Amino acid sequence: DAGVTQSPTHLIKTRGQQVTLRCSPKSGHDTVSWYQQALGQGPQFIFQYYEEEERQRGNFPDRFSGHQFPNYSSELNVNALLLGDSALYLCASRRIAGGSYEQYFGPGTRLTVT
Amino acid sequence: LAKTTQPISMDSYEGQEVNITCSHNNIATNDYITWYQQFPSQGPRFIIQGYKTKVTNEVASLFIPADRKSSTLSLPRVSLSDTAVYYCLVGDMWSGATNKLIFGTGTLLAVQP
Structure with a gap:
């Protein structure tokens, strides 16, 4: 049973460019959340997707957007990249039905903006 | 969501x-x-x-x-591989789709030989 997978593992972009990160949730999970983790900091919640809709959003600008597909996989898009967007981007999944409280995290995508 | 220290x-x-203590003075009734x-x-x-009270699983006690x-996380007989950052989070994990996790800066545990 595969856990949460993310692609790519590493990515280097230039300021002003756009980037798309991908996440496949753990089998049986229907909810995906995205987090940004800067070096030396704890993960910061970006947003959560459930039933292909954004359900909750953290304190991130509109440059950060996402999508969830019918197979529950998800994308995170960041437009007009800034140097400060350099971070580890984490995807986490869980199963809403049944009241499961445990979120499983993927290995993350390391984004470097130059 | 309650702030943790x-x-x-x-x-x-x-x-x-190893015992790592986390304080969460503003914890709410529904928070885990x-x-x-x-x-x-x-x-x-x-x-x-x-x-x-107390919860125990195969790796730790709370x-x-x-x-x-x-709350206090207790790790019995730590090994070098337990060197990591440990985060304490407090929140209502059961309220439907409300499941965003608020991480603090965590505790860096360094285990030496």
């Missing part, structure tokens, strides 16, 4: 028991306490969760006093 870092030696472990460049890994304003 943890020590920034702790040192230990292999084979010792959850601990995650994170290794460098990896996603956080769920360790344990509890509501009150002690929560009656007033629930603090």
Whole structure:
């Protein structure tokens, strides 16, 4: 049973460019959340997707957007990249039905903006 | 979501028991306490969760006093591989789609030989 997978593992972009990160949730999970983790900091919640809709959003600008597909996989898009967007981007999944409280995290995508 | 306070870092030696305490004075009635472990460049890994008293699983124990304003994660007989950042989170994990996790800066546990 595969856990949460993310692609790519590493990515280097230039300021002003756009980037798309991908996440496949753990089998049986229907909810995906995205987090940004800067070096030396704890993960910061970006947003959560459930039933292909954004359900909750953290304190991130509109440059950060996402999508969830019918197979529950998800994308995170960041437009007009800034140097400060350099971070580890984490995807986490869980199963809403049944009241499961445990979120499983993927290995993350390391984004470097130059 | 309740704010949490943890020590920034702790040192230990292999084979010792380690206790990491987290304070959460504003914990609400519906809040649970959850601990995650994170290794460098990896996603956080769920360790344990509890509501009150004591919870134990195969890797750790969680002690929560009656007033629930603090909690202590206990790791028995740590090894070098337990060197990681440990996060304490407090929140209502059961309210439908409300499941965003609020991480603090965590506690860096360094285990030495």
